[in-house]
Structures are given as C-alpha cells and as structure tokens.
Amino acid sequence: MMSVVIVTGATGATGRATCAALVAAGHRVAAVDRDAEGLAAVAAEVASDALTTHTCDLTDPSATRAAVDEVRTAHGRIDGLVHLVGGWRGGKAFTDNVDADWAVLSALLIDTLRHVTLAVHDDLVASPAGRAVIISAASVASPTAGNANYVAAKAAAEAWIAALADSFRAEQSGRKRTPVHRPPQP
Ligand SMILES: NC(=O)c1ccc[n+]([C@@H]2O[C@H](COP(=O)([O-])OP(=O)(O)OC[C@H]3O[C@@H](n4cnc5c(N)ncnc54)[C@H](OP(=O)(O)O)[C@@H]3O)[C@@H](O)[C@H]2O)c1
Numbered sequence: 001m002m003s004v005v006i007v008t009g010a011t012g013a014t015g016r017a018t019c020a021a022l023v024a025a026g027h028r029v030a031a032v033d034r035d036a037e038g039l040a041a042v043a044a045e046v047a048s049d050a051l052t053t054h055t056c057d058l059t060d061p062s063a064t065r066a067a068v069d070e071v072r073t074a075h076g077r078i079d080g081l082v083h084l085v086g087g088w089r090g091g092k093a094f095t096d097n098v099d100a101d102w103a104v105l106s107a108l109l110i111d112t113l114r115h116v117t118l119a120v121h122d123d124l125v126a127s128p129a130g131r132a133v134i135i136s137a138a139s140v141a142s143p144t145a146g147n148a149n150y151v152a153a154k155a156a157a158e159a160w161i162a163a164l165a166d167s168f169r170a171e172q173s174g175r176k177r178t179p180v181h182r183p184p185q186p
Pocket of ligand 1: 008009010011012013014015032033034035038048058059083084085086087088108112128134135136137138
C-alpha cells in the first residue's frame with residue numbers, strides 16, 4: 001500500500017537514504033529539515049514528484065505544527081513518521097556533562113520528537129497503517145560516564161515513543177483511558 005511518510009532530519013546521511021528508499025518502494029515522502037539547501041539537494045537526488053520538502057526548525061512547536069499542516073495539505077494524509085533528527089555532545093568524565101550540552105541534546109533529541117509526534121498523532125491514528133520510528137543508541141543500555149547527557153536524552157526519547165505506542169494501542173482498542181498514578185484520596 002502506498003503511504004505518506006514524513007522523514008525528519010531528512011538531509012542527514014540516514015535521512016537522505018531513507019527518503020530515497022521510501023520513494024523507490026512506492027511511497028510518498030515529506031522531507032523535513034531546518035536546512036533548506038540540504039533539502040533542495042535531497043529533492044534533486046531523489047528526483048521524483050513523490051517527494052516534497054518542508055523547511056522547519058522542529059525545536060519550535062508552532063513551526064512544527066505549521067509544517068505538519070503543510071504536509072497534510074500537500075499529500076492529503078499522513079501515515080508514517082521516521083524521526084531522524086540527531087546530534088551528539090559529550091566528554092570523557094561524568095563532570096563533562098555540562099548544562100549547555102544538555103540544553104542542546106534535550107532540544108534536538110527530546111523536544112523535536114515531542115513536537116512532531118504531538119502534531120502528527122491524530123493523523124497516524126486515523127491511518128490504517130500508522131507508524132512512527134526513531135533511532136535510539138546502543139549506549140542507552142550501557143551508559144558511560146562522559147556520555148550521560150546523550151544517553152539520558154536518548155532514553156527519554158525511547159520512553160516518549162513507548163508512550164506514543166501506548167496511545168496507538170488505546171486508540172485501536174477503544175480502551176477508556178485511566179491515569180496510571182492516581183492522586184492519594186483524602
Ligand atoms: N550517526 C550516528 O552514528 C548515530 C548513532 C546512533 C544513533 N543515531 C541516530 O540516528 C538518527 C539519524 O542520525 P544522523 O547522523 O543522520 O542525524 P544528524 O545528521 O545528526 O541529524 C539529521 C538532520 O537533522 C537536522 N536537524 C537538526 N536539528 C534540527 C531541527 N531543530 N529541526 C529540523 N532539523 C534538524 C540536521 O540538520 P543540521 O545539519 O543543520 O544540524 C541534520 O541534517 C538520529 O536520531 C541519531 O541520533 C545516529
């Protein structure tokens with residue numbers, strides 16, 4: 001079945017390959033990145049009407065919603081999300097995990113994922129084959145001292161995508177949502 005897939009971080013190495021592979025497999029692709037020139041290069045590489053490009057800084061929630069609206073208008077629906085925005089900061093010692101690096105990593109690895117999944121959630125639920133994908137890091141399972149900021153951000157991204165999966169399950173089964181942690185009764 002032909003699907004409409006958003007690929008974020010589309011101008012990175014993984015993003016370019018993903019866009020090309022999805023179009024070659026017969027899908028429509030909305031390539032999203034903050035790098036307009038890079039997006040033009042992806043469009044030239046893929047050279048297909050099945051791919052549209054959308055310049056957006058995904059750390060901005062309003063801009064993200066606007067970009068997703070643009071994709072919906074261009075393609076009529078959204079069935080999939082391949083979220084590939086990355087970034088790395090780190091050091092050797094635990095104390096190398098400074099706040100400035102956490103600010104960058106939490107924006108790139110957590111905030112962009114939060115913004116784009118919140119914007120596409122209802123589209124993916126409405127799709128007969130909704131899917132959302134991230135790439136985490138093997139180091140989440142075996143953190144090292146100098147990589148604490150990075151693995152913590154990737155672990156948060158994993159937790160967020162697991163919560164999205166729970167929402168898909170809930171929507172599919174029509175299960176009534178109840179809070180897992182109830183406030184103490186007076
Ligand atoms: N490469 C690795 O060795 C490795 C290892 C483990 C996991 N991963 C994960 O695999 C995925 C893909 O990796 P990658 O190396 O292809 O990623 P990447 O090059 O770090 O990022 C992909 C693209 O996202 C763009 N981007 C960054 N911030 C953005 C923003 N705020 N809004 C929109 N676009 C933004 C980047 O643009 P700029 O060029 O302007 O920054 C870049 O072109 C990432 O999730 C990464 O964490 C990669």
